[in-house]
Amino acid sequence: MARCRVITIGRQYGSGGREIGEKLAEKLGYTYYDTILLDKAAKDSGLTESIIARYDEKLADKWLNISLGMHGSDDIQKLPVPLRAVIGQFEAIRKIGQQGSAVIVGRCADHVLREDKNVLSVFIYAGLGQRIARVAERNDISRDEARKRIRNTDKKRAAYYEYYTDKEWGKSESYHLCIDSGFFGIDGTVEVLSACIQQQERKEDSQYK
Amino acid sequence: MARCRVITIGRQYGSGGREIGEKLAEKLGYTYYDTILLDKAAKDSGLTESIIARYDEKLADKWLNISLGMHGSDDIQKLPVPLRAVIGQFEAIRKIGQQGSAVIVGRCADHVLREDKNVLSVFIYAGLGQRIARVAERNDISRDEARKRIRNTDKKRAAYYEYYTDKEWGKSESYHLCIDSGFFGIDGTVEVLSACIQQQERKEDSQYK
Numbered sequence A, B: 001m002a003r004c005r006v007i008t009i010g011r012q013y014g015s016g017g018r019e020i021g022e023k024l025a026e027k028l029g030y031t032y033y034d035t036i037l038l039d040k041a042a043k044d045s046g047l048t049e050s051i052i053a054r055y056d057e058k059l060a061d062k063w064l065n066i067s068l069g070m071h072g073s074d075d076i077q078k079l080p081v082p083l084r085a086v087i088g089q090f091e092a093i094r095k096i097g098q099q100g101s102a103v104i105v106g107r108c109a110d111h112v113l114r115e116d117k118n119v120l121s122v123f124i125y126a127g128l129g130q131r132i133a134r135v136a137e138r139n140d141i142s143r144d145e146a147r148k149r150i151r152n153t154d155k156k157r158a159a160y161y162e163y164y165t166d167k168e169w170g171k172s173e174s175y176h177l178c179i180d181s182g183f184f185g186i187d188g189t190v191e192v193l194s195a196c197i198q199q200q201e202r203k204e205d206s207q208y209k
Helices: A017-028 A035-044 A049-054 A058-071 A081-099 A128-139 A143-164 A186-208 B017-028 B035-044 B049-054 B058-071 B081-099 B128-139 B143-164 B186-208
Strands: A006-011 A031-033 A102-105 A119-125 A177-180 B006-011 B031-033 B102-105 B119-125 B177-180
Touching: A006 A017, A017 A031, A017 A102, A017 A186, A031 A035, A031 A081, A035 A081, A081 A102, A119 A186, A128 A143, A177 A186, A186 B186, B006 B017, B017 B031, B017 B102, B017 B186, B031 B035, B031 B081, B035 B081, B081 B102, B119 B186, B128 B143, B177 B186
Parallel strands: A006 A102, A006 A119, A031 A102, A119 A177, B006 B102, B006 B119, B031 B102, B119 B177
Antiparallel strands: A177 B177
């Protein structure tokens, strides 16, 4: 029997990553999560000390120990709000990973779930011209405005990813698969990713026989 | 009817790129070309002025004009041997591209054929540990020796690619698809690439109906 599986999607702004994630989830019968849903999950979750204790890498190195030291207390409520938010998001991703059958877009989900063998991590990109056209049309803005928005958003995404992981955002080696949605098209990308999942399931099936 | 198609493969040393290329070609009924075959094709081809004239980019900028100037002659035979070899390889790739139904490994084939809409460009990579194990076993050398060979070979490949193209070797955006053969396995990677070709053929079929 095929195992539960999670697909994490990193994406350049304007590459159609969200639409691809939604369509892929629908095709596979998986649940779709994006940054808005993850942020909501983070807000809803109570943050306990044991949750914090799991984040023993960069978070701990750069923020957590300092923050706890600063406050002279182990009271989670005294941690800076941005840190609590990130920990909450990561904890939400971890829970989703345990449930399986999910497509998660954004928020370093590939890094949070990196030890999980059932995760396929994907990065989606497209030519700048194609992304400008897409962003301009979708938001009814000028091409210049779209170009600025793409540059700023991608800069933030890269900074976020590289702050919390030890990998480079958008570099092929940081993911299992990187795909040009401008070349394959939105539906074509969904098809290729779906074929990847099927291939993985066949592999698992043969291993379990 | 599906169009003729070419798959170009760039690859990290030890990622199984050659084996994947061979198996993919066999599966699709395509002809397989690697660097050895391309080099042979280059040797066999007579280099004419009109061939040289096509290489109007970096080759021309960095080498060709200087070389022609140096010799004060347009005699192709007087060009430096390394330059003639590269031009010969690129010309061989161009001819293969026109024939179609081919898998080409190495030698910036993606760049040479970049204007051809029937080309799928792929980059294959794998975790360093997996590549070290593969190279050590295949060549019956120590892990340290394998590590050195990987580093040196990849350095040369990157330098070659970045000298003749305006793109970064191994960066996702330089290719249509980048795939981790350590994650998918050799046969799994062949399956995924084969699915990509099928997806492209379906797309073309629907466009031509």
